[in-house]
Amino acid sequence: MKTIAFLLSFFVSLTIVSAQNNTSESFFETSDHVKIRYKVSGQGEACIYIPGGPGQGYPSFELMGGNNLEKSMKMIYMDQRGSGGSGTSENYHLEKMIQDIEALRQHLRLKKIFLLAHSFGGIIAVNYAKKYPQHTKGLILANVTLHFLNDESVKEQIEYGNSLLQVKNREVPKDSLSSELSKISSALRKKRIGYKFLTEDIETIKEMDKIDSLHPRIIDFGMAVISKPQDFQEYYTDYAPITRDIKIPVLVITGKKDKAVGTRHYKTFQFPNQQVVSIDGGHLLYYEKNKDFVSAVSRFVNTTK
Numbered sequence: 001m002k003t004i005a006f007l008l009s010f011f012v013s014l015t016i017v018s019a020q021n022n023t024s025e026s027f028f029e030t031s032d033h034v035k036i037r038y039k040v041s042g043q044g045e046a047c048i049y050i051p052g053g054p055g056q057g058y059p060s061f062e063l064m065g066g067n068n069l070e071k072s073m074k075m076i077y078m079d080q081r082g083s084g085g086s087g088t089s090e091n092y093h094l095e096k097m098i099q100d101i102e103a104l105r106q107h108l109r110l111k112k113i114f115l116l117a118h119s120f121g122g123i124i125a126v127n128y129a130k131k132y133p134q135h136t137k138g139l140i141l142a143n144v145t146l147h148f149l150n151d152e153s154v155k156e157q158i159e160y161g162n163s164l165l166q167v168k169n170r171e172v173p174k175d176s177l178s179s180e181l182s183k184i185s186s187a188l189r190k191k192r193i194g195y196k197f198l199t200e201d202i203e204t205i206k207e208m209d210k211i212d213s214l215h216p217r218i219i220d221f222g223m224a225v226i227s228k229p230q231d232f233q234e235y236y237t238d239y240a241p242i243t244r245d246i247k248i249p250v251l252v253i254t255g256k257k258d259k260a261v262g263t264r265h266y267k268t269f270q271f272p273n274q275q276v277v278s279i280d281g282g283h284l285l286y287y288e289k290n291k292d293f294v295s296a297v298s299r300f301v302n303t304t305k
Contacts, residue, residue, distance in 0.1 A: 028107045030081075036100055037085040039077045042070025045137070045301050046110045048101060049077050052119025052144075054235070055222025057084030059215040060208050061118060065290035072298050073114075078104060080124075082221030092224045094234045098128045105135060114301060116140040119261060119283065120148060126239050129246050138249040138304045139271075140297055143283050145261040146269065147238040153262035154181050157197060160259045161188055164196060197259045198283045207287070240268040250274040251300040253293065258283045275300070 025039045039058070049066065051058050058077035069075055079086040080097060089096070101124070105113055114137050117125035122144025129136045145153065154177045161184035162169050172180045188194040195205045225232045243250075250271040256263060260283035266276065277296040281289040 027086075028104065030100060030103055032089070032091065032096075034081045034089045034100075035087040036081060036104065037079045038104060040074065040108070041067065041077075042073055042075045044073040045114055046074045046076060046108070046112075047114040047116050047140070047301070048104065049075060050101070050115060050117040050121035050125050051078075051080065051083070052117075052121045053083065053222045054120045054225045055080065055083040055219050056119075057212070057215060057217040059084070060211045061286060063211050064207060064284070064287040065293070066286055068290060068294045069116075069297060073301060076104070076108065076113075079217070080221055082218065082224065084215075084217040086218075088218065088220045092221045093232065094124065094127060097124045098131060101128050102132060102135070111135070112137040114138045114140060114304075116142065116297070117144055118142045118286070119144060120235075122146055123148060123235060123239055126243065126246065129248060130242055133246070133248055136248050138251070138300065139246070140251045140253070140300065141266075141269075142253045142293070143255055143258050143261055143285060144252075145265060146240045146243070147265070148236050149178070150238065150262075150265070151177055153265050154178065156262045156264070157181055157259055158184060160197070161185065164188060164193060165191070199288060200257070200282060201288065204284055204288060208284075240270065243274075244270040244272065247272050249300070249304045251296065252276045253285060253296055254278050255281045255283060255285050255289075257281060258285075 027035045027037050029035050049058060049061060051061060057079050062077050081087065081089045081100060082092055112135055115125045115128060122141050123146060125139055125141065126146055129139050151174060158172060158181055159169050165187055185194060195202060199205065225235050229236055250273060252266050252269060252274055254266045254276065256278055279285050279289050279292050286293045
């Protein structure tokens, strides 16, 4: 795919500013005419948040504890194209997602940024850092996957799902892992416990659903990646090997009970300058273990030169 080194000019179509809490909500338009929604709030080191999903909007992270980072950081929340409150597009390829982050950095006139990614967002964040190390001060990878739906994580999910269903584990052929997980997930949903891949507490899911219901969003990006994997093979690639070439400071936050991306996947990361914080919790540490999460992020940012 042809790389666009520098995007053309962007314009702000709507801006809502609150002087009291140093917050602004805005849109900018990319060079291919997609309106991207973002929000800036807080003071300190600039940090762009990259949602998971694929295609999750930013409000659930922001309003479920992510905004506690604003006490010491300038948080920049961004809805990816085809997600949340941003516009749809005919191009949802990884290169475009990377360029949208770079466009936002340029739009806000930031020399260097931290990137904080959750879950699927890790794939986008790591590839941005690989392409633009000169603009990336540090990576914060919270419960991320760098190999979407990889075999080892799927095997762990199958084992966990069977334990919830009280079914004995059996050997599953490699080419049947996906269909086996789908069958188990369906059985878990029928028992109304499918949420347990994310959290052990149904109240967490209720809170997330409540926030999502109050912030209507589009899901075009996520649907494209999930429904047409043959067209978006770059999102199913293993990016753990490229981590050895990313020499900027990296904080890896992992949950000891995270069954969404797996409890061992982070061990495949090979960043030369990484530190790992393991927290006793699931996939949504930013909410359920907010104090530990915020402390780990703040400590990393404050000690990164």
